[in-house]
Amino acid sequence: MKLSEHQRIFTFNISKLINYAYMNDMELTFGEARRTNEQQLIYFQTGKSKTMRSNHLRALAVDFNLFIKGELTYKWEDVKLLGDYWETLHPANRWGGDWNKNDIKDGFIDAPHFEMNI
Ligand SMILES: [Zn+2]
Known part of the structure; x- marks a missing residue:
């Protein structure tokens, strides 16, 4: 399958x-979606990202800002409902709050991040 597909x-x-x-009384605004190599390098060098092979580089990832009752939150516990749903939509979908798909808050956590890892 082509990248575009x-x-x-x-x-x-x-x-x-x-x-x-x-539908679950949450609101979202967009953070980053597609990212340049130059921006990824900055994030990698400053520890904000762990990889130079981010799916943001292929337009297969997006970061959201989550609002609950008007309050901005990136807390793992708050975003988990969306992360769990995201992973039901496609077998290649991964949520940054659960890279290992083990339902446990472990390792490097990036709760606002949703990607398709192909
Ligand atoms: Zn991201």
Whole structure:
């Protein structure tokens, strides 16, 4: 399958995720989606990212700002509902709060991050 086909599936699934958030009394704004190599290098060198192979570079990842009752939150516990739903939408979907898909808060946590890892 071409990258563009994966990107289209990813984008459609993001629309479902956004809808699911609002159905559960959450609101979202966009953080980063597609990222340049230059920006990724800055994040890598400053420890904000652990990889130079981020799915943001392929337009297969997006970071959201989550609001609950009008309050911005990135807490793992708050975002987990969305992360769990995200991983039901496609077998290649991963939530940054649960890289290992083990339902445990372990390792490097990036709760606002949703990606398709192909
Ligand atoms: Zn991200």
